[in-house]
Amino acid sequence: xxxxxxxxxxxxxxxxxxxxxxxxxxxxxxxxxxxxxxxxxxxxxxxxxxxxxxxxxxxxxxxxxxxxxxxxxxxxxxxxxxxxxxxxxxxxxxxxxxxxxxxxxxxxxxxxxxxxxxxxxxxxxxxxxxxxxxxxxxxxxxxxxxxxxxxxxxxxxxxxxxxxxxxxxxxxxxxxxxxxxxxxxxxxxxxxxxxxxxxxxxxxxxxxxxxxxxxxxxxxxxxxxxxxxxxxxxxxxxxxxxxxxxxxxxxxxxxxxxxxxxxxxxxxxxxxxxxxxxxxxxxxxxxxxxxxxxxxxxxxxxxxxxxxxxxxxxxxxxxxxxxxxxxxxxxxxxxxxxxxxxxxxxxxxxxxxxxxxxxxxxxxxxxxxxxxxxxxxxxxxxxxxxxxxxxxxxxxxxxxxxxxxxxxxxxxxxxxxxxxxxxx
Amino acid sequence: xxxxxxxxxxxxxxxxxxxxxxxxxxxxxxxxxxxxxxxxxxxxxxxxxxxxxxxxxxxxxxxxxxxxxxxxxxxxxxxxxxxxxxxxxxxxxxxxxxxxxxxxxxxxxxxxxxxxxxxxxxxxxxxxxxxxxxxxxxxxxxxxxxxxxxxxxxxxxxxxxxxxxxxxxxxxxxxxxxxxxxxxxxxxxxxxxxxxxxxxxxxxxxxxxxxxxxxxxxxxxxxxxxxxx
Amino acid sequence: xxxxxxxxxxxxxxxxxxxxxxxxxxxxxxxxxxxxxxxxxxxxxxxxxxxxxxxxxxxxxxxxxxxxxxxxxxxxxxxxxxxxxxxxxxxxxxxxxxxxxxxxxxxxxxxxxxxxxxxxxxxxxxxxxxxxxxxxxxxxxxxxxxxxxxxxxxxxxxxxxxxxxxxxxxxxxxxxxxxxxxxxxxxxxxxxxxxxxxxxxxxxxxxxxxxxxxxxxxxxxxxxxxxxxxxxxxxxxxxxxxxxxxxxxxxxxxxxxxxxxxxxxxxxxxxx
Numbered sequence: 001x002x003x004x005x006x007x008x009x010x011x012x013x014x015x016x017x018x019x020x021x022x023x024x025x026x027x028x029x030x031x032x033x034x035x036x037x038x039x040x041x042x043x044x045x046x047x048x049x050x051x052x053x054x055x056x057x058x059x060x061x062x063x064x065x066x067x068x069x070x071x072x073x074x075x076x077x078x079x080x081x082x083x084x085x086x087x088x089x090x091x092x093x094x095x096x097x098x099x100x101x102x103x104x105x106x107x108x109x110x111x112x113x114x115x116x117x118x119x120x121x122x123x124x125x126x127x128x129x130x131x132x133x134x135x136x137x138x139x140x141x142x143x144x145x146x147x148x149x150x151x152x153x154x155x156x157x158x159x160x161x162x163x164x165x166x167x168x169x170x171x172x173x174x175x176x177x178x179x180x181x182x183x184x185x186x187x188x189x190x191x192x193x194x195x196x197x198x199x200x201x202x203x204x205x206x207x208x209x210x211x212x213x214x215x216x217x218x219x220x221x222x223x224x225x226x227x228x229x230x231x232x233x234x235x236x237x238x239x240x241x242x243x244x245x246x247x248x249x250x251x252x253x254x255x256x257x258x259x260x261x262x263x264x265x266x267x268x269x270x271x272x273x274x275x276x277x278x279x280x281x282x283x284x285x286x287x288x289x290x291x292x293x294x295x296x297x298x299x300x301x302x303x304x305x306x307x308x309x310x311x312x313x314x315x316x317x318x319x320x321x322x323x324x325x326x327x328x329x330x331x332x333x334x335x336x337x338x339x340x341x342x343x344x345x346x347x348x349x350x351x352x353x354x355x356x357x358x359x360x361x362x363x364x365x366x367x368x369x370x371x372x373x374x375x376x377x378x379x380x381x382x383x384x385x386x387x388x389x390x391x392x393x394x395x396x397x398x399x400x401x402x403x404x405x406x407x408x409x410x411x412x413x414x415x416x417x418x419x420x421x422x423x424x
Numbered sequence: 425x426x427x428x429x430x431x432x433x434x435x436x437x438x439x440x441x442x443x444x445x446x447x448x449x450x451x452x453x454x455x456x457x458x459x460x461x462x463x464x465x466x467x468x469x470x471x472x473x474x475x476x477x478x479x480x481x482x483x484x485x486x487x488x489x490x491x492x493x494x495x496x497x498x499x500x501x502x503x504x505x506x507x508x509x510x511x512x513x514x515x516x517x518x519x520x521x522x523x524x525x526x527x528x529x530x531x532x533x534x535x536x537x538x539x540x541x542x543x544x545x546x547x548x549x550x551x552x553x554x555x556x557x558x559x560x561x562x563x564x565x566x567x568x569x570x571x572x573x574x575x576x577x578x579x580x581x582x583x584x585x586x587x588x589x590x591x592x593x594x595x596x597x598x599x600x601x602x603x604x605x606x607x608x609x610x611x612x613x614x615x616x617x618x619x620x621x622x623x624x625x626x627x628x629x630x631x632x633x634x635x636x637x638x639x640x641x642x643x644x645x646x647x648x649x650x651x652x653x
Numbered sequence: 654x655x656x657x658x659x660x661x662x663x664x665x666x667x668x669x670x671x672x673x674x675x676x677x678x679x680x681x682x683x684x685x686x687x688x689x690x691x692x693x694x695x696x697x698x699x700x701x702x703x704x705x706x707x708x709x710x711x712x713x714x715x716x717x718x719x720x721x722x723x724x725x726x727x728x729x730x731x732x733x734x735x736x737x738x739x740x741x742x743x744x745x746x747x748x749x750x751x752x753x754x755x756x757x758x759x760x761x762x763x764x765x766x767x768x769x770x771x772x773x774x775x776x777x778x779x780x781x782x783x784x785x786x787x788x789x790x791x792x793x794x795x796x797x798x799x800x801x802x803x804x805x806x807x808x809x810x811x812x813x814x815x816x817x818x819x820x821x822x823x824x825x826x827x828x829x830x831x832x833x834x835x836x837x838x839x840x841x842x843x844x845x846x847x848x849x850x851x852x853x854x855x856x857x858x859x860x861x862x863x864x865x866x867x868x869x870x871x872x873x874x875x876x877x878x879x880x881x882x883x884x885x886x887x888x889x890x891x892x893x894x895x896x897x898x899x900x901x902x903x904x905x906x907x908x909x910x911x912x913x914x915x916x917x918x919x920x921x922x923x924x925x
Contacts, residue, residue: 547696
């Protein structure tokens with residue numbers, strides 16, 4: 001069996017390579033306007049990134065606000081001027097704190113991140129972190145590591161049990177899309193780049209190792225600090241992710257270590273936050289000024305309500321309420337913020353939540369920027385607790401504010417039943 | 425041993441391509457396409473190498489080569505049957521109603537794949553091949569000056585050398601190790617009515633390699649053999 | 654296509670197992686609860702067994718497949734359940750409650766349509782309806798699939814004996830929704846009526862589609878020309894052997910942006 005001898009030789013050399021990898025030389029930053037050699041494996045990932053970008057461009061999530069996109073791109077260009085001309089920025093309306101840079105230069109920035117950053121500094125650190133993954137080619141390194149691991153495991157398995165290996169191959173390889181789940185159940189490696197094929201590639205492409213994440217923290221910090229941003233923002237935003245995690249309604253989320261997103265990037269450990277605090281030095285504890293917060297708020301204000309509505313759809317009310325508290329800090333947009341606080345209580349429906357909703361809607365309507373729906377929901381909540389006169393007043397105010405409301409007939413029916421003392 | 429020989433035989437044979445056509449029955453009184461002006465929607469091709477470990481790795485160079493070769497082969501095949509042929513790149517056409525029609529075609533294609541070629545059938549479709557993009561297809565026809573459109577997508581895996589070696593070895597023990605396969609889904613839409621008049625799923629054997637110009641041509645020929653234009 | 658692949662996978666497995674088939678639901682009345690029913694105007698297919706996260710009391714019918722038309726029939730959903738089954742504790746689904754206000758009920762349906770995979774779901778044209786003897790809510794919907802296919806819908810729901818009954822019809826706005834509208838309208842309003850303003854429907858569909866065009870700021874550069882080997886380089890990766898030379902850094906005079914210095918700091922070289 002010459003192929004068996006060959007496999008044993010492969011196994012030996014792979015083991016040698018794996019052991020040697022640990023002392024590999026650090027790569028430089030990737031040069032600007034890089035194009036890979038078309039017959040390389042990198043080209044395959046690049047091409048798949050092109051497909052992912054095409055999918056983003058025709059996806060329902062894409063936020064088409066030109067000004068907002070230009071603003072985010074501006075921040076990126078400040079911290080990565082050498083890549084500025086080759087980067088395309090896409091803001092996606094997804095309620096999760098994350099951003100990512102594909103190897104081909106497409107950059108996704110989630111609305112969840114834009115909503116949670118208090119200042120442009122916090123946003124720029126996270127973008128700098130992601131740009132470092134891009135500049136250091138972490139995705140490609142990940143792919144190479146994974147390939148090596150898989151081949152090594154294969155070689156070992158051939159040596160151990162031919163039967164088991166054969167079973168793995170026939171189970172896993174009809175060339176069909178769902179084969180990968182069988183492979184993964186056998187291999188302990190992270191999700192393979194198979195997923196890129198089906199454009200769900202974000203998870204695997206962004207499944208960086210702990211070392212890659214620390215490197216991204218380090219150079220992300222250096223970039224944004226050198227660009228003139230506040231040093232304290234870096235530990236601060238990661239702290240926030242930890243704290244919001246701890247405020248979750250769900251056990252599983254609280255127990256898991258804080259992650260930057262649902263895409264399973266490596267956890268934000270206390271170690272990483274401490275490292276950033278050390279880099280920030282004496283500036284680490286500096287809180288952002290109200291002016292800085294309001295300047296940033298102005299950039300995202302047109303989307304504040306829509307993004308909060310998206311966040312509520314996650315139904316993790318603990319986290320949404322925690323986020324709303326943070327957004328209230330600078331003391332602006334309190335009509336909108338308190339409306340969504342009311343909405344969170346209304347949807348959560350725990351004991352005492354209706355009363356809390358009433359209180360929140362009341363605060364909301366005391367501000368000029370209260371959405372008209374606030375009056376309607378205040379009326380509904382008041383009716384639930386049995387305060388009929390106040391409910392009627394709230395409904396009438398709603399109809400005054402929105403004369404052409406599409407639910408006018410409903411509200412009028414509610415008013416009538418409240419007057420006649422009916423159950424509804 | 426039997427399996428091994430069968431596999432070897434398939435590898436050796438020049439033509440291992442199988443095709444599976446569905447089309448509108450003649451009895452259904454659908455007017456034949458007056459085959460003058462065609463629109464080829466750029467084929468979407470994804471090719472992967474299947475490593476010995478069973479991992480699928482997308483190969484950009486193969487995919488692009490195959491896309492070019494397949495597009496050329498399809499163009500050549502269609503040009504002999506049609507007066508004019510235009511080519512549309514879907515990736516730059518995703519806006520407006522044309523973009524909606526392209527997406528709708530994917531949805532209809534998926535339904536055809538599941539309910540015409542899959543194990544489950546829809547009782548509401550029994551006996552008739554009845555799928556359409558609707559009247560909106562006229563817009564695509566007018567914009568592109570075409571009477572019919574051919575949509576093609578191809579996905580394929582190719583075994584790496586290591587995998588082929590493994591297959592030979594494993595076959596000796598009676599274990600079949602699939603070498604991967606390439607599948608092409610094609611549909612023809614009559615742009616005057618929006619109806620799908622013909623679909624075909626072709627499964628290519630290891631010899632009809634669409635990465636090469638000859639392989640693409642031979643596959644295009646078998647794919648479009650009885651296309652109604 | 655990704656969803657389709659997942660669906661194909663499920664179907665393949667079920668079909669091969671021989672335990673699932675899609676049955677015909679003939680034209681005629683279908684009971685939603687004791688007093689409420691709808692009347693199908695033509696034969697439909699029962700695709701409930703192949704829909705993911707199936708919930709008792711919710712059936713799904715189709716004519717051309719769930720990607721092209723989908724009729725949800727809610728037959729007495731009790732308080733505390735959603736239209737789809739929850740698969741994990743930390744992945745909640747929208748839940749129906751018998752004391753939902755009419756606005757909250759509309760919100761529940763919109764959220765449920767989101768939960769089954771549509772995005773940017775909006776409701777409009779809220780009006781009263783009737784199911785047999787019960788007051789019902791009637792409204793229209795629109796949304797998009799993950800790939801951006803515009804989808805339209807219409808729904809009629811009522812709370813009867815503390816349970817939810819209703820029907821929701823969803824289909825791509827391009828052809829499939831308007832094609833079924835006359836039948837759906839007859840089914841929901843209980844009498845033969847004209848399709849509601851087809852011209853207005855078409856106009857609002859075209860307006861939505863025009864608005865969703867990608868702005869020029871997102872103009873894509875042509876795909877990277879990779880074929881020219883001479884002008885390309887392999888993306889630098891960590892070298893596998895200790896002895897391999899470090900990748901040569903590009904000449905400093907050509908680089909701008911952040912340049913790593915020997916002492917580990919970054920120096921900003923302005924780009925012209």
